[in-house]
Structures are given as structure tokens and as C-alpha cells.
Amino acid sequence: MILLLQENNNPDIQKSIDILENSGHRTYSMQTSNGNIRTVLDISEVDFKKYNIQSGYSFFKTDIPYVLTSKTIKDTGTVIHLSNDVSIGGDTINIIAGPCSIESEIQLTETARFVKKAGASVLRGGAFKPRTSPYAFQGMGIEGLKLLRKAGDQFNMPVITEVLDTDDLPVVSEYSDIVQIGARNCQNFSLLKKAGKIKRPVLLKRGMMVTIQEFLMSAEYILSEGNMNVILCERGIRTFETETRNTLDISAVPLLKQKTHLPVIVDPSHAAGNWKLIQPLSMAALAAGADGLMIECHHDPSAAMSDGGQSLRPDKFNQLMQRLAPMSLVIDKKIG
Ligand code: PEP
Ligand code: MN
Numbered sequence: 001m002i003l004l005l006q007e008n009n010n011p012d013i014q015k016s017i018d019i020l021e022n023s024g025h026r027t028y029s030m031q032t033s034n035g036n037i038r039t040v041l042d043i044s045e046v047d048f049k050k051y052n053i054q055s056g057y058s059f060f061k062t063d064i065p066y067v068l069t070s071k072t073i074k075d076t077g078t079v080i081h082l083s084n085d086v087s088i089g090g091d092t093i094n095i096i097a098g099p100c101s102i103e104s105e106i107q108l109t110e111t112a113r114f115v116k117k118a119g120a121s122v123l124r125g126g127a128f129k130p131r132t133s134p135y136a137f138q139g140m141g142i143e144g145l146k147l148l149r150k151a152g153d154q155f156n157m158p159v160i161t162e163v164l165d166t167d168d169l170p171v172v173s174e175y176s177d178i179v180q181i182g183a184r185n186c187q188n189f190s191l192l193k194k195a196g197k198i199k200r201p202v203l204l205k206r207g208m209m210v211t212i213q214e215f216l217m218s219a220e221y222i223l224s225e226g227n228m229n230v231i232l233c234e235r236g237i238r239t240f241e242t243e244t245r246n247t248l249d250i251s252a253v254p255l256l257k258q259k260t261h262l263p264v265i266v267d268p269s270h271a272a273g274n275w276k277l278i279q280p281l282s283m284a285a286l287a288a289g290a291d292g293l294m295i296e297c298h299h300d301p302s303a304a305m306s307d308g309g310q311s312l313r314p315d316k317f318n319q320l321m322q323r324l325a326p327m328s329l330v331i332d333k334k335i336g
Contacts, residue, residue, distance in 0.1 A: 017041075028224075030074040038073045066216040066260075068223040069230075074261040080201045080229045082158040082177050086121045088201075088231055089263035093328075093335045094292035096160060096265070097317065098124035100307035101137060102144035110299035112151040114314040118321045119336040122178070123148070123157040124294060128164045129306060130184045137305040145175035152177070160203060166194045173200045183207050183235055183270070186218050196225020203231045203294075205267070208238045208246060212255055219262060231263045232256055233294060234285075236271030245273025245310070248281055253288040264289070269296035269310045278312060279320050286327050295320070 017027055017039055029039045064070045079089040088094050097120035099111050112123050127144030129137065140147070145161060152159035158177035163169055164185065172179050178201045185191050186207030195202045202222055206215045219230050234253060236246025248271035256264045266285035268278050282293050298304045298311040312320065321336075328335045 028068055028073075030068075030228075032074065033076045040067050040073055066213075066220040068228075069216050069219045069260050069262060071259065071261055076261060078228065078230075078261045078263060080231060080263060082122070082201070083156075086158050088122075088265070089291055091333050093286060093290075093324075093331075093333050094122055094265075095120045095321070095324075095336060096122040096124050096292060096294040097297050099126075099298050099304065100269075100296045100311060101126045101129055101305050102140050102147055102161075103305050105147050105150075107299065108147050108151045109154070111297055112155045112157065114299065115297050115317060116155045116157055118314075118318045120295075120317075120321075121157065121336055123152050123155065123159045124180075124296075125151075125159070125161055126306070127161050128168060128172075130162070130164055130182050131306070142171060145171065149175045163191070163195075166191050169194055169198060173198045176200065178203050178231070181205065186210050186215065189218075189221055192218055192221035193225050196222040196227045198227060201229035201231060202227060203233055203265075205233045205235050206237070206249075206252065208236065210237075212252055212259075215252075216256075216260060219260070231265060231291075232260070233265050233267055234271075234290075235267035235294075244271065244277065246271050248272065248284075250284055250288050253285060253290050257289045263291040265292040265294060266290045267294040269294070269307070273307075273310050275301070275310050275312055275316065278310070278316075279323055282320060282324060283327065286324065286331055289331075 021027055025041055027039050027041050029037050032038055064072055067073055077089050079087050081087045097115035102108050102125040108125055125148045127139050127141055129139035148159045148161055160178035160180050161176045162180040162182050163172040180203045183205045204219055222230050234249055236248045239247040241247050253264055268281035272281055296307055296311045297317050301308040301311040301313055304311055324335055
């Protein structure tokens with residue numbers, strides 16, 4: 001059972017919250033659009049009589065299991081500030097682009113150069129790769145993180161990379177502006193809890209077998225540990241269809257936007273597994289209300305060490321950005 005304190009800045013109510021906090025109950029507060037504070041109490045058995053608190057008007061129950069993630073506690077969209085000129089959420093669509101894996105300094109620099117030039121605002125690149133086969137390229141590890149930071153600084157782009165292991169959270173947070181938790185770790189609850197304690201924003205990808213409700217519960221694990229800066233990413237789910245790598249669940253976008261204040265982005269690259277589908281799926285994602293896209297790119301996809309078949313070459317990425325530009329008028333958001 002979770003109890004929600006009715007929105008109020010009433011000093012009496014604040015006194016009650018202080019009493020509960022001092023008795024070891026965790027509380028979380030967020031501001032609503034009218035400036036009031038709503039507080040959720042992490043309590044299963046608060047004995048209101050014991051603390052001499054009147055339950056009545058101040059407290060009521062909510063059945064929403066992902067209350068911190070939901071709009072019940074925060075009715076304005078969360079905007080995540082990454083740098084002076086890049087924020088995710090709000091009225092700008094961000095394009096996160098870069099290679100699946102960081103392979104070398106030349107590859108990363110070449111890719112960063114062309115994605116930046118075409119209008120991407122955040123640079124991606126995998127250093128710790130979750131590969132199906134243990135014999136496949138596993139990523140460059142810390143050396144890759146260093147290359148990513150260098151390229152991000154060179155092209156003035158915040159960077160994002162995936163963490164696979166809780167042990168690597170400190171080093172990934174040191175080098176990366178956003179920490180990505182991949183589809184395969186979407187329900188790795190110990191990793192989620194630890195990611196809730198870091199100071200960096202977290203991009204959480206939807207697991208391929210994870211329902212929307214479960215996805216929101218996974219986000220709640222991060223928020224409940226104190227990290228409110230979470231970006232959700234729809235990247236396709238497993239279905240019976242074999243023409244695509246996964247099936248992009250486009251309805252997840254408006255559903256998530258209705259249920260949560262967190263920004264929602266779409267990764268059409270891992271959804272489709274095919275570069276030819278990236279443009280239409282990207283347009284559909286923006287039309288459905290996504291706050292951004294994550295696109296895999298490579299200066300020479302035929303030589304890529306992972307996911308070359310779904311990576312865009314420089315000319316195709318340029319073309320994509322040109323096709324997306326006029327959508328700005330329809331969705332009333334700035335792109336890039
Ligand atoms: C990735 O973005 O590099 C990745 C592995 O994606 P996903 O976790 O969605 O499969
Ligand atoms: Mn990939």
C-alpha cells in the first residue's frame with residue numbers, strides 16, 4: 001500500500017512528513033504545475049495513531065504501483081538537462097546517433113563528425129556490448145569509454161553508452177553523460193536500484209518481453225532510489241513476425257506519454273534491424289509523440305563489428321534528418 005499526501009504546502013502537513021521521516025519512513029516530493037508539493041510516503045504500515053497524525057483529508061491511497069513515475073505525483077513533463085544547449089523532454093526533439101559499438105578512434109570520430117553535421121544532438125556508442133554470442137565482439141570496454149568522451153568533447157555533444165554490470169556503474173558514470181540500461185537488463189532489479197543512486201540521467205530501454213506496466217515498474221525502481229532523471233526508450237518487442245528483428249510497438253509511445261511524466265524516445269534501429277525501415281519508423285515515432293530518436297550510424301556499415309545491417313551511412317542519415325525537418329511544423333516541436 002502506498003499513501004499519497006494530498007497536494008499542499010500546509011506547514012501542518014510538512015510537520016507530519018517530518019515526523020514520519022524522523023521515524024525512518026522514506027518520503028519523495030515533487031512539484032506540480034501549480035507550485036504545490038505532492039509527497040509519496042514509502043510506507044506499508046504507517047500507524048497514524050501512533051504518530052498522532054490525522055489521516056483523514058491529508059492522506060489517501062493510490063492503487064498506482066509506479067506512483068513516482070506516474071503523472072499522479074508530477075503532472076508536468078520531466079526535462080533532463082544535459083548541457084547548456086541540450087535537454088531531453090520539453091519542446092525539443094533530440095536525435096541521439098552514433099555507432100552500435102565503438103570500434104576505433106577513427107570510426108568513432110568519422111561517425112561523430114557526420115551525425116553532428118546532420119543535426120544529431122547526442123552521441124551514442126557502445127563500449128560494453130550485450131552480445132548474444134560470447135564469441136562475438138564484446139566492445140572496447142574502458143578504452144572505448146575514453147574514446148567516446150573525447151569525441152563528445154571534440155564535437156560538443158553529450159554522450160551515452162550502455163552499462164552491463166553493476167560493477168561498471170562508477171566508470172560508465174564517470175565518462176558518460178547518460179547511462180544506458182539495455183533491453184536485456186530492463187528487469188535486472190539490482191542494476192536498476194544501483195542506477196537509482198548515481199548522479200547521471202539513465203536511459204532505460206524496454207525489454208523485448210516486457211509489458212508497458214512492467215516497463216514503468218522498472219523505471220520506478222530507479223526513481224524510488226532517488227534518481228528522477230530517467231528517459232524511457234521503446235526499441236521493439238518480440239512477436240511472431242520474422243521480417244523485422246523486433247516489432248516496434250508504436251502504441252507504447254502515446255500510452256507511455258499518457259501515463260508518465262518521463263521523456264519517451266524511440267530506437268527504430270534495434271526495432272527494425274534493417275536500415276531501410278529507419279526513415280518510416282522514425283517519422284511514425286515522432287508523429288506518435290516521441291521526444292527523440294536513437295539511431296545507429298556508421299561511416300562504413302559494411303565494415304561494422306556489430307549491427308551494420310541496421311546502421312545508416314552518412315548520406316542516408318542526412319536524408320533522414322531532411323525528411324524529419326518538416327515534421328517539426330506538424331508536431332510543434334523543434335528538431336535538434
Ligand atoms: C544498443 O542500444 O546498443 C542495444 C544493445 O540496444 P538494446 O538494448 O535495445 O538491444
Ligand atoms: Mn546495436
